Every structure is written in structure tokens, then in C-alpha cells.
Amino acid sequence: MGVRRGAFFQAVVAVACLVLWLFPVSLVAEEVLSNGDFEVATGGIPEAWSVYGGTLSRVSAPVEQGSYAAAFTSTAGTGWIYQTTPAIPAITYTLRGYGQLGGGSSPSAFLQLAFYNSAGYPLLQVESTGRILEADGRYHLLSTNPVRAPASTTTVRAKGVLATGAEPGVAYFDTFSLLGEPHNKIQGQVKLQGRTNQAGAQVALGRQLVMSAPDGAFSLAEVMPGSFTITVSAPGYLSAYRSVTVTSEASLDLPPVLLLGGDGDGDGVIRLEDLVLEAAYLGQPSPSGLALDVNGDGRVDIYDIALTGINFGGGAPSPWRN
Ligand SMILES: [Ca+2]
Ligand SMILES: [Ca+2]
Ligand SMILES: [Ca+2]
Numbered sequence: 074m075g076v077r078r079g080a081f082f083q084a085v086v087a088v089a090c091l092v093l094w095l096f097p098v099s100l101v102a103e104e105v106l107s108n109g110d111f112e113v114a115t116g117g118i119p120e121a122w123s124v125y126g127g128t129l130s131r132v133s134a135p136v137e138q139g140s141y142a143a144a145f146t147s148t149a150g151t152g153w154i155y156q157t158t159p160a161i162p163a164i165t166y167t168l169r170g171y172g173q174l175g176g177g178s179s180p181s182a183f184l185q186l187a188f189y190n191s192a193g194y195p196l197l198q199v200e201s202t203g204r205i206l207e208a209d210g211r212y213h214l215l216s217t218n219p220v221r222a223p224a225s226t227t228t229v230r231a232k233g234v235l236a237t238g239a240e241p242g243v244a245y246f247d248t249f250s251l252l253g254e255p256h257n258k259i260q261g262q263v264k265l266q267g268r269t270n271q272a273g274a275q276v277a278l279g280r281q282l283v284m285s286a287p288d289g290a291f292s293l294a295e296v297m298p299g300s301f302t303i304t305v306s307a308p309g310y311l312s313a314y315r316s317v318t319v320t321s322e323a324s325l326d327l328p329p330v331l332l333l334g335g336d337g338d339g340d341g342v343i344r345l346e347d348l349v350l351e352a353a354y355l356g357q358p359s360p361s362g363l364a365l366d367v368n369g370d371g372r373v374d375i376y377d378i379a380l381t382g383i384n385f386g387g388g389a390p391s392p393w394r395n
Pocket of ligand 2: 335336337338339340341342343344346347
């Protein structure tokens with residue numbers, strides 16, 4: 074019976090792993106802009122970009138990277154090139170791009186990031202930390218600080234801005250990048266039954282893995298909104314899992330989870346084989362490849378056998394409980 078049950082739980086774990094492998098959680102920064110390098114154009118105008126207060130064209134010189142860059146000619150005053158894309162409040166955005174001034178009266182070039190709600194109402198506007206003030210024939214890197222999208226954000230607009238005096242002016246832009254990084258966290262605490270030091274439990278969410286601290290605390294950073302399965306495991310213990318739903322607004326604090334000890338051979342079931350092995354190595358350190366010293370006090374002893382006895386018949390994954 075124990076063997077059949079073990080095989081069943083192993084199959085469940087295998088299927089869960091396969092599902093996570095097929096649908097990995099998106100945890101890394103993502104490029105939001107299209108044609109940020111201005112390489113693609115239709116009729117000489119860079120695709121995906123719009124313009125306000127001037128004209129935009131694709132040029133082959135001066136170029137910061139690749140074969141082309143954008144040339145923006147303002148009619149006078151302040152104008153910009155821009156691209157608007159969907160955005161969500163769970164994301165922190167950083168706009169970077171290169172600019173070069175081509176002349177004009179009292180010109181300056183800079184980047185701007187603007188967030189809007191579904192009604193098109195501007196919620197927040199941020200400029201690059203620096204500005205280009207001289208037409209020195211070189212490209213200069215501009216960047217905003219990372220900006221957390223305000224609540225109710227639905228779109229973000231990336232802009233390359235040219236401000237001039239009364240005369241028209243020219244600015245070149247190239248290699249724009251708008252990175253979106255999720256800023257939510259999932260936090261919780263693992264308790265390893267029979268241990269005082271809770272360090273070393275592995276917490277897995279998709280391909281992101283973190284280890285628990287000595288007090289059992291763990292934190293998974295940069296989680297995109299969505300529903301996921303989180304799994305906690307440690308050598309000698311039955312793994313546990315739960316479903317989590319991350320919303321766009323807040324981080325998630327999970328209740329503590331207790332892992333049940335006694336699976337010395339790590340096959341996902343606590344049964345007679347674990348007891349037999351513990352008895353065979355009683356008084357000795359656990360051999361490598363096994364976790365017979367379940368409570369981590371340096372040797373296989375009566376405490377480890379007691380844990381196996383208490384949890385006898387249990388199988389992984391267990392539900393999340395404390
Ligand atoms: Ca380019
Ligand atoms: Ca076992
Ligand atoms: Ca022990």
C-alpha cells in the first residue's frame with residue numbers, strides 16, 4: 074500500500090514539475106518597446122513611433138548602434154517622439170536611450186516617461202536624470218530612475234523630447250529601451266519539524282528558487298501577477314505546496330508552513346525503508362545521498378527515528394499547514 078501511494082505522489086510531483094516547466098513563471102525584466110533601436114521603418118519613418126510637434130525620419134547617420142537611428146526635427150518650441158504601450162501597476166519601469174543634438178536655438182534633449190489611466194488621464198510624469206545641452210557631435214546615454222507605475226495605470230508612454238527656442242531644431246535618438254520589472258514579493262516562513270535552525274529549505278516558484286534563512290523566512294522577489302504553485306522542500310522532509318495568486322497591487326504574505334520530517338531516503342514517502350536505514354546507521358553521520366540525520370544534529374539518532382515514526386505513512390507533497 075505504501076509503495077503504491079508513494080508512486081502516486083511521485084507521479085503528482087512529476088506532473089506538477091512538467092506543468093511548471095511548460096508554463097514558466099515570468100520573473101525577469103522585459104523589454105516593453107518595439108523598434109526601440111529604430112532599425113525598422115516604413116516609407117522612411119521608424120515603425121511603432123509617433124511624433125508631436127515636428128517630423129520623424131529614419132537616418133543612417135549619426136547612429137549609436139545598428140544601421141539606423143531616429144532623426145526628430147522640431148517645428149519650434151518643444152516636441153517629441155513617443156511610443157505608448159500597455160502597462161500595469163505591478164511593474165517598475167526604467168527608460169533608457171541615447172540622444173544627440175543636431176542644432177537649433179538653446180536646445181536640450183531628454184527622456185520622459187508618462188503613465189496614464191484608462192480614461193487617458195495622466196497620472197505621473199518623470200524625466201531622465203540628465204539632459205543633453207550641447208551639440209557636440211556625440212551620442213549621450215539618458216535614463217530615468219526606476220519608476221513604479223501608479224495604481225490604475227493602464228498605459229505608459231516613452232518619449233524622446235527635444236526642446237528648442239523659437240527656431241526649429243534637430244535631435245537624433247537611438248537604442249531606446251523601456252524595461253519593466255515586477256516588484257511584488259511573496260514572503261513566508263518554513264518550519265522544519267524537529268529543528269531549531271530552519272535554514273536550507275528550498276522554496277520554488279517556477280524557475281525561481283530561494284533558500285530559507287535560519288529563522289525559516291524566505292522571500293521571492295519580482296513576481297508577475299498571476300496564479301502559481303509554490304513548493305517547499307528540504308532533504309529528509311516531505312515537500313509541501315500551495316497555490317498562490319499574486320495581484321498587481323500588493324506583495325503576498327503566506328502563512329507559515331511546517332515540513333514533516335522522516336523521509337531519509339528522499340523518495341517522497343515516509344515508510345519502513347526509512348526506518349530500516351536509520352537503524353542501520355544509528356549513531357553515525359548520515360551517508361551522502363541520504364538524509365537520515367533528519368533533524369540535522371550531526372548523527373542518525375533516536376530523534377530522527379522518532380520523526381519517522383510520528384509521520385509514518387505520510388507522502389509528498391503535503392498541503393501547506395503549520
Ligand atoms: Ca539603431
Ligand atoms: Ca522515504
Ligand atoms: Ca539526528
